[in-house]
Amino acid sequence: MDKIVVEAKGLGFRYRDASGKRKALDDVSFDVREGEFFCVIGANGSGKSTLCNALVGLIPHYFAGRMKGTVLVHGADTRESTIGDLSMRIGLVFQNPFNQLSYTAGTVAEELAYGLGNRGVPREEMVRRVERVAKLMRIDHIVHKNPLELSGGQVQRVAFGSTFIAEPSILVLDECTTQLDPLGSEEIFDIVKELNKSGVTVIMVDHDMERVARCADRVMVLEGGKVAVIDSPARIFGDPDILARGVAAPDYVAICRALKDRGYYSGDLEVEEESTIAAVKESLSK
Amino acid sequence: MMIEIQNLRHVYPTGDEALKGLSLAISGTSPVAIIGQNGSGKTTLVKHFNGILRPTSGQVLIDGESIESRSTAKWAKEVGYVFQNPDDQIFLETVRKEFEFGPTQIGMPEERIKERIGLIAELCGLEGKLDMHPFDLTSTEKKFCTIGAVLMMDPKAVVFDEPTCGQDIEGNRRLCGIVKKLEEMGTLCITISHDMKFVAGNFRRAIVMCKGRILLDGSVEEVFAEVETLKQSFVSPPPITRVAQGAGLGKTVFSVEAFIRAYEARRA
Numbered sequence: 001m002d003k004i005v006v007e008a009k010g011l012g013f014r015y016r017d018a019s020g021k022r023k024a025l026d027d028v029s030f031d032v033r034e035g036e037f038f039c040v041i042g043a044n045g046s047g048k049s050t051l052c053n054a055l056v057g058l059i060p061h062y063f064a065g066r067m068k069g070t071v072l073v074h075g076a077d078t079r080e081s082t083i084g085d086l087s088m089r090i091g092l093v094f095q096n097p098f099n100q101l102s103y104t105a106g107t108v109a110e111e112l113a114y115g116l117g118n119r120g121v122p123r124e125e126m127v128r129r130v131e132r133v134a135k136l137m138r139i140d141h142i143v144h145k146n147p148l149e150l151s152g153g154q155v156q157r158v159a160f161g162s163t164f165i166a167e168p169s170i171l172v173l174d175e176c177t178t179q180l181d182p183l184g185s186e187e188i189f190d191i192v193k194e195l196n197k198s199g200v201t202v203i204m205v206d207h208d209m210e211r212v213a214r215c216a217d218r219v220m221v222l223e224g225g226k227v228a229v230i231d232s233p234a235r236i237f238g239d240p241d242i243l244a245r246g247v248a249a250p251d252y253v254a255i256c257r258a259l260k261d262r263g264y265y266s267g268d269l270e271v272e273e274e275s276t277i278a279a280v281k282e283s284l285s286k
Numbered sequence: 287m288m289i290e291i292q293n294l295r296h297v298y299p300t301g302d303e304a305l306k307g308l309s310l311a312i313s314g315t316s317p318v319a320i321i322g323q324n325g326s327g328k329t330t331l332v333k334h335f336n337g338i339l340r341p342t343s344g345q346v347l348i349d350g351e352s353i354e355s356r357s358t359a360k361w362a363k364e365v366g367y368v369f370q371n372p373d374d375q376i377f378l379e380t381v382r383k384e385f386e387f388g389p390t391q392i393g394m395p396e397e398r399i400k401e402r403i404g405l406i407a408e409l410c411g412l413e414g415k416l417d418m419h420p421f422d423l424t425s426t427e428k429k430f431c432t433i434g435a436v437l438m439m440d441p442k443a444v445v446f447d448e449p450t451c452g453q454d455i456e457g458n459r460r461l462c463g464i465v466k467k468l469e470e471m472g473t474l475c476i477t478i479s480h481d482m483k484f485v486a487g488n489f490r491r492a493i494v495m496c497k498g499r500i501l502l503d504g505s506v507e508e509v510f511a512e513v514e515t516l517k518q519s520f521v522s523p524p525p526i527t528r529v530a531q532g533a534g535l536g537k538t539v540f541s542v543e544a545f546i547r548a549y550e551a552r553r554a
Contacts, residue, residue: 017422044426044454095425095452098371149300152370152448153324178451181323181480183520207454210525248455251483251525254542262546264553273525277532284533284552 005170005201006032006055006090010069012225013050013059024050026225027069032170032203037196039212039233040205042222043246048205049095051222052174054078055203057086073170088119091168093176095205097159101147108150109134109143112161119166129165136191137161152179160188164195171195173204189215209250213237213271221245238269252276259283287349287364287442287474288313289335294344296330304330306498307344317465317475319485319506322495323520328478329370331495332445335476336365349442363392366436370447370478372420372428381407381423381431382416388439402438409467410434411460426457433464443474450481462488482524486510486540494519511538 011028025047032038040048053059057078060067071078073090094100105111112133113126121129134140137157142150147158156179163171173192177185189211196202196215206212212219213233221228221236223245229236236242237249252270256279259265265283270276289312296305304327312318320328333339334346337358346353348364366388369375378384385406389399407413410430415423420431429449436444449461465488468475479485485492485506492509494502496519502509510516510523513531522528523538530539530548537548 042454043456044452045424096371151325151329175452178480179324179448181326181520182482182522183517184324185480207452246455251542252529255526255529255545258542258546259549264549273528273532276529280529280533280535280549284549 003034004031005034005074006203007072008051008054008069009072011051011054011071012066012068013054014066015050016064016066023225024065025054028222028225028227029069030220030227030230032201034201035196035199037193037202037204037215037217039216039219040203040222041207041209041212041219041247042228045224046222046246047225048222049174050225052092052172052203052205055172056090056092057081057083058092084119087115087168088166089168090170090172091163091166092172093160093163093174095174095176095178097152097156097176097179100159100162101155103147105147107144108139108147108158111147111158112143112165115162115166129167133161133165136164138187153181153184156180157188169199170201170203173202173206175205175207209237209248210252210273213250213252214273221247233271234268237271255280287315288347289365289443289474290345290347290350291331291334292345292347294331294334294346295342296327296334296339297342304498308498308500310493310500310503312474312476315469315472315474316490317469317477317488319489319492320476320478320495321480321482321485321492321519321521322501326495326519327498328495329447332367332447332476332478335443335445336361336367338367359391362388362441363439364442366439366441366444368433368436368444368446368449370451372425372432375432375435376420376428379419380417381412381420381434384420384431384435385416385438388435392439394439399438402440406434406437409437409464425452426454429453429457430460437464437468441473443476444468446475446477446479448478448480450479450484458484465489482510482521486524486527494521506540507538510540 009029011025012023013025014023042048054071061083101111102114105114109130112130116126134143137160139157177188216233219233219236220230228245237253242249250271256269267279270279291310293307293309294305295307297303322328337353385403386399407416410433465475489506492506501519502512510527526545530545535548535552539545539548
């Protein structure tokens with residue numbers, strides 16, 4: 001996990017429209033290593049989505065505004081790469097899946113294959129990948145449907161699939177399960193975790209702190225467009241000052257802390273369900 | 287406000303049967319959550335509460351009056367509906383115009399509209415942003431703009447479809463405040479949500495849908511105790527509840543305080 005695959009150096013961005021009165025990102029520097037599960041949290045407006053757009057090259061190539069600093073993906077400067085080239089290496093799943101689909105495709109299968117056609121992938125290979133991704137995302141029963149007829153959850157799965165299908169080695173996920181029911185979104189995260197285990201680097205923005213704590217190798221907290229802190233989930237969520245930054249600790253931490261305050265428990269502040277249950281059970285037996 | 291549903295079926299033009307004959311009564315002012323897996327029919331169901339969708343068969347009665355007796359526009363002052371995606375709802379150039387549109391359409395006196403704008407803007411955290419273009423708002427503010435636009439009409443009941451989608455702590459807090467305030471004002475609040483923490487913390491009654499039917503209907507305590515049944519609809523209880531269940535505390539709890547009470551009862 002030593003090779004750096006994404007690197008931001010002094011990254012700043014100011015949108016050209018009305019929202020550009022203040023900097024969306026301001027002097028953001030960090031790096032992500034190969035195979036890492038890197039999470040980004042922070043209040044709304046802290047710059048999380050802007051960061052995602054900058055990592056995949058939509059900034060500066062698509063969004064109008066002033067960018068400072070650099071983003072390197074596999075060592076290549078995003079300014080000097082095209083969005084097409086970048087998309088084969090770093091894939092983004094949008095926050096709003098309705099914004100991600102092309103809506104020019106007549107069927108889900110065509111929607112999934114849409115990006116591949118633009119990238120010159122041969123037809124047989126396209127068919128093979130569509131089949132595999134549809135199965136992975138559990139949308140194989142709706143590949144012949146019109147994307148406009150799908151439910152919010154189904155659109156989200158198609159949006160995921162249309163990113164996975166390019167087989168990027170880095171995935172950027174911008175709050176990508178907001179349309180899914182709880183177990184459906186867990187199912188998607190199991191897929192993401194599998195991909196991560198097989199070597200795919202994941203950079204994830206999410207408001208679900210239980211999930212962040214469970215998945216992340218490291219967590220970066222953004223505050224007003226700046227990096228507030230980068231650390232392990234245990235250290236970040238164990239920090240009582242964290243609420244001041246507009247993010248909550250997982251409920252597991254709150255339970256452990258409440259037990260500690262009352263003298264029932266003296267162990268670590270757990271950040272996951274299973275370990276919290278074990279800690280509660282153990283403290284009960286004492 | 288009383289919403290009665292009798293043997294409601296809804297079949298979309300594509301042939302999909304989204305609601306398979308369900309019956310339900312919602313009354314009073316205590317907030318009601320509708321939960322369940324994607325595609326279970328939640329949005330289809332609530333779109334019948336003000337006639338956006340009409341039953342294929344069965345009955346929808348609002349305070350005893352059939353939904354078929356009026357147009358959707360005429361129902362808007364009884365039951366307000368806030369869309370899942372704010373971009374589906376916003377269409378005017380300023381927040382103020384969004385706020386004025388609905389009440390003007392239903393013939394609310396100008397004086398009353400002016401009076402309400404201040405109140406609703408404060409409730410939605412948009413006091414200083416009334417003259418902004420809705421598309422220049424942050425995603426959170428946009429959502430509150432659509433909520434405000436519906437509340438402006440002072441409906442007897444309001445339906446929120448996935449209001450916590452993409453909200454941060456601050457937005458969540460504001461939303462909890464709105465749910466509470468609506469109950470105080472006597473407005474029935476019905477909310478579709480996938481956010482079980484939000485449901486457990488703010489609602490008394492939960493209706494769980496699964497494949498076009500009602501799987502469970504009861505108090506949030508009763509519903510979240512049915513862990514195995516909930517799985518059928520891809521729902522699991524909120525984290526605190528799951529830890530209490532996993533550690534065998536024997537109580538359905540939703541807050542750290544309630545967790546500690548159950549824990550201390552077990553120790554004693």
